[in-house]
Amino acid sequence: MSKQQDIIAALGVKPEIDVDAEIRRRVDFLKEYVRKSGTTGLLIAISGGIDSAVAAGLCKRATDELREETGQDYRTIGVLQPYGEQPDIADSRSVVDAFGLAGSAVEMNIEEAVDEIALETEYALKELGIHRHVSKEGKGNAKARTRMVMQYALAFEMNLLVVGTDHASEAITGFFTKYGDGAVDITPLSTLNKRQVRALARALGVPQPILDKAPTAGLWDGQTDEGELGISYEANSDYLEGKPIDDAIRAKLERQYDKTAHKRLPIPGI
Secondary structure: OOHHHHHHHHHOOOOOOOHHHHHHHHHHHHHHHHHHHOOOEEEEEOOOOHHHHHHHHHHHHHHHHHHHHHOOOOEEEEEEOOOOOOOOHHHHHHHHHHOOOHHHEEEOOOHHHHHHHHHHHHHHHHHOOOOOOOOHHHHHHHHHHHHHHHHHHHHHHHOOEEEOOOOHHHHOOOOOOOOOOOOOOEOOOOOOOHHHHHHHHHHHOOOHHHHHOOOOOOOOOOOOHHHHHOOOHHHHHHHHOOOOOOHHHHHHHHHHHHHOHHHHOOOOOO
C-alpha cells in the first residue's frame, strides 16, 4: 500500500459516506458507551465552531433517545468556555438554541485561570534566567488544557462523560493540543474528515453562520486552522478520501503526520 493508503486505513476514513447512516451509527455509539460506563450522560464544550456543533447535535440526540428508552434522566450538558470576551459567543449560543440545550448549558470563563497560569510560568522562566512573556502558542495550549480541566471537574461532579470533537482531518496533521482538546473520554467524529463533518452538520441542522465561518481553534486573535497549517481542508479531505492531490501538499500532509505521531500514540514507557 502507498503511504496515503496506510494513513487512511489508520484513521479509518471512508471515501464516501451515507450521511443519515453515519449519524445513526454515531448516536448509537454514544448511547452504548454511556450505558456501559454507568454515567448519566454527556458533556460537550460548544466553541461556536462546526465540529463542536455536530458533536453537540449527536450528543443531544443520543441522550434524548436514552431517556425515552429507559425512563432514566440521561442528559447532555453544553459548556461555553470563552476567554474573557469571546467575539463569536453568539455562535455558541445559537448551537445551544438549535439543539434545545438552553436549560442544560453553562458558561465557564477561563480567562482568570489561564492568566494566572501564564503569570506563574513567567515567574518560573525568570528564575531560570529567561526574561520574557509566555509565547502566544504556549498560552494557547494553556487555554486548551484549562478548558479540559474545567470540563472534567464539572463532569466528575455530575457523573458525565467528556466528549471530544477531534476528527481525521485534525488527526492527520496533529492539529489538537496534547492533553487539551485531545484529552477526552469519547470521540464520535474521529473517522470523519472535515468535508464529511460538514455534511453531517447540514443534516443535523447546524445554524448556517457556523457552516459558513472559517474554522479556528480560538487560541489567539486572528488564528485560523487553514492559515496556521497552510493546507486547505478541501485538500486535506481529498487526501483522506484517496483522491489525487498536489504533490507538494501531499508531502506536507505526510510530513505533518509523521511529525505529530506522538500525539496519536499511547504514552511510551519501559
